[in-house]
Amino acid sequence: MCAIIAGVLVQWLFSAASDRPQETERSSSSAKPQAAPIELTPEEETAALKKEEMQLTQQLLRDFPGNDVILAFVGSVYRQHGNNTEAVKLLNKALELNPNRPDVYNALGSIAFAKGSYEEAITYLNRALKIDTRQPGLRSSIAFSLMALGRYTEAIEQLDNNVQIFPKSVYSHFLLGQACLQQKDYDNAREHYLTAIELDQNYVNAYYGLFTAYSRLERQDKAREYMAAFRRLKAEEIEASKARDKLYDDLVLMRQTIAENQIFAARIYQAGGRSDKTEELLQKAAILNPKNIICLKELAGLYSTTNRPTEALKMYKRISESEPQNPACFFNVGVISAMLKRFDDAEEALRKVIKLAPEDSRGYRELAWLYLNTKKSHSQARKLAEKAVKLEKTAVNYYLLACACDMNGDRTNALEAAEQAIQLDPGNVEYKQIYQRIKNRK
Incomplete structure (x- = not known):
């Protein structure tokens, strides 16, 4: 039988968790009493x-x-x-x-x-x-500056160019409405305001612009309609503003902004080879904004590349709670769980991958490797390998199929699959070795 080689996940290559030194737990007698956290005001x-x-x-x-x-x-x-x-x-x-x-x-x-x-x-x-x-945004910023100087013709030229590139730019259409209004081009002003609210029905100021444009066009019925809509949305905006705790909301926004800045700084330190500082900054960012999925992904990647699969797995599980429809997240959970010999968890995660991404061969491939490595079901592994090849005729999938066929005692199809793998990746030594091993076996 051919030697079983686990499916490769380039981003995550770990040694067993047991190879790392374990932290010893402090006894309660030696631990110093912890001071109660100090409550800070928002200021x-x-x-x-x-x-x-x-x-x-x-x-x-x-x-x-x-x-x-x-x-x-x-x-x-x-x-x-x-x-x-x-x-x-x-x-x-x-x-x-x-x-x-x-x-x-x-x-x-x-x-x-x-x-x-x-x-x-x-x-x-x-x-x-x-x-x-x-x-994005450059031409509209130039146009706004031109409008501040009263240079509306130049502003319209910039904005026309911008909506050609970014046709769904609400702000550009609104500014075009404003500039056309100043040029007394009320028909075009109306069209751009209408486009703005078509793209964003809650863009309050566009309704006032429509009120003004229709008033200039002497369409008082439409002017009253859009004034009523403007007043309604403005009232809702004011009520929402009253309901919010500005001091607290500003603090939340600051936490989010600082968390993003810490993530950026963490990437700088990571590029400089400072994984300790990278982790420190990412952990701080995760505390400041626990909902920042990018931060959790960065931490998961860091733990993966620094040979800490247990911590990486925790991060991916947290991510999966926020992104339950993300197959890549469950793929990582499955592969890392298999590395940690948590085979039931790995199987569950990889089946989830197949459910979420049935046209992607990777879920089938890794589940097949799991079944081969754990000797759970060679026949099921072969079916999964065949599905992977059907979806993507890649060298790695044919190699998997060769191993699965060999484990099921099908020497003929194993050789055929190995030949396909070698043909697709002729420089791969492993594929050639497997082929020779199967071929030479009596």
Whole structure:
């Protein structure tokens, strides 16, 4: 019989969990009493979060000096904190190192617009557009700056170009309505406002624009209709604003933003080979925003690449709770569970993969390997392997089928499948060895 080789998952290659040293549990007598956590007010937590984030930015600047990515990132953090003066200095330093940064020019344009320097904003935004002609939002930002200067014809030209590239840009259609209104082109203004609310029926200001356009067109019936809709939506907006706890909601938003920044910083440290700092930042991000699935995926990937399958499995299980229809997540759960010899869990997860993605061969392939490795059902493994080959005629699937046929005593079909695997991947030594082993067996 051919030697059974487990299905390969390139991203996750682990040694057994038992190979790692286990932490010893402290006895209760040696443990120091833990102080009760201090309750912070929203204002105090906001201040503490800002302080910690600024400490992180300074550490990044020290750890990665002369790096345009870091300078641009830290500049964006200063901007988030309202320190535009320092942000501009850092963003310009980033451009000195790498002038091919449309995102940095865009950020400088936004800062210039915020302080009312519309010509300066247009200059920066045009530089960004010259580097990346398809960056979302650039043309609409240029148009808004032009409108602030009363240059509506130029603004319309920019917006027309933008909706050609991004036809579902609600904001661009709304701005086109505004610009056409200023040009007394009421028919086109109406059409763009209508497109805006067709794309987003809750875009409140577009209803007021329609009221104005229909009033200018002397369509008072339609004007009253859209004014009524505007008032209704505006009232709902005001009620929702009253109901929210602004201080708390702002704190939640800050936590989410800082979590995203910590994820970005974690990626920088990971690229620099600092897995310890990467994990620290990702764990902090996960605490700040437990619903951030990207953070959980980054942690799962980190644990996978640092040979910590148990922790990776916990992360993927958490992700699966938030993404119950994601077959890739259950695939990872299945493969890692098999590596940890949790075979029942692996089988359940891989069957879930097949249910969610019946046209993807990977679920069938890994479940077949599981059945072969555990000797649970050679006949079922062969059926799964045949299904995998039917879906995707790849070398790895034919190799699986060769092993499954061989384990079922079907030497002829095993050789045929092995030949197919070699034909598709002639440089693979394993496939050739399996073929020779089956062929030479008496």
